[in-house]
């Protein structure tokens with residue numbers, strides 16, 4: 001770590017053009033980490049641009065610095081030019097170039113030095129010049145905090161930086177409840193509050209700020225679309241494109257729905273399936289030691305963490321449900337023996 005910090009410190013010791021990039025469908029951790037780092041680097045005099053492969057949920061638009069973010073799918077030429085001409089690229093909260101979609105080639109072709117900061121399993125070591133990987137970290141935002149501290153820039157953590165990093169840690173830990181939440185996480189959160197992060201306000205902005213359609217869509221999922229496979233300790237909630245349209249789906253509206261399926265007693269493995277932008281996207285969640293990232297990788301070209309993973313299915317929503325039923329049966333013994 002110290003060697004890498006030295007290299008990074010040298011890289012940012014003089015004024016540079018810097019681009020910060022996150023994965024497609026950026027979540028609270030991706031945007032919180034990116035804008036937290038952004039708000040530190042601009043104080044050091046760098047010219048910094050945050051670029052996302054596509055748009056993200058509007059409950060993240062309040063994050064300080066959000067108005068400067070460039071969305072690749074909306075401003076392709078501009079994003080391409082900035083990425084090609086930049087000196088230094090940060091890649092945050094992902095470990096595989098595939099998570100950038102079409103933007104990935106442009107990033108790979110850029111000759112800029114690349115620094116990857118990530119907490120996912122098995123990050124690709126060939127993408128970056130410096131890789132900060134900690135798969136035990138609850139969030140990328142927590143690693144970004146540690147790096148800022150190690151660089152000796154803790155004094156640059158102002159209210160804006162603190163609120164961004166707080167958001168990243170809060171969203172990726174399910175509000176500090178996942179097993180990845182440690183004593184260290186709480187110490188960092190305490191420091192961020194000390195630096196001005198308004199914790200209660202942030203919870204309201206992220207979790208109590210839903211559209212009427214979003215809440216009604218949740219009701220529909222729970223009432224009409226929840227399938228429980230008691231004998232396998234598994235559950236599925238699925239939505240096709242037509243249903244999403246009916247509830248005027250906006251990005252972020254389905255976030256967290258999978259957790260309701262997992263909240264049922266005796267359910268160990270929960271899956272949420274949604275047909276979005278012509279793709280069948282899966283969110284997998286589990287309790288205890290049942291590893292959903294292995295299932296995501298093996299069957300759905302995806303990955304993630306032990307208890308939270310995602311992927312894509314190249315068959316229809318209904319066929320995906322059938323495939324999942326087979327997977328439930330294949331893993332039945334393991335599911336029934338999972339201890340909490």
Ligand code: 5GP
Pocket residue numbers: 096099120282283284301302303304305308309310311312
């Ligand atoms: P979500 O279900 O919230 O979309 O994703 C949960 C976690 O699974 C993410 O934090 C990410 O680590 C991982 N994940 C989601 N989609 C993909 C994917 O397509 N590929 C990989 N490698 N990981 C994914």
Ligand code: MN
Pocket residue numbers: 029030093119139140172
């Ligand atoms: Mn994350």
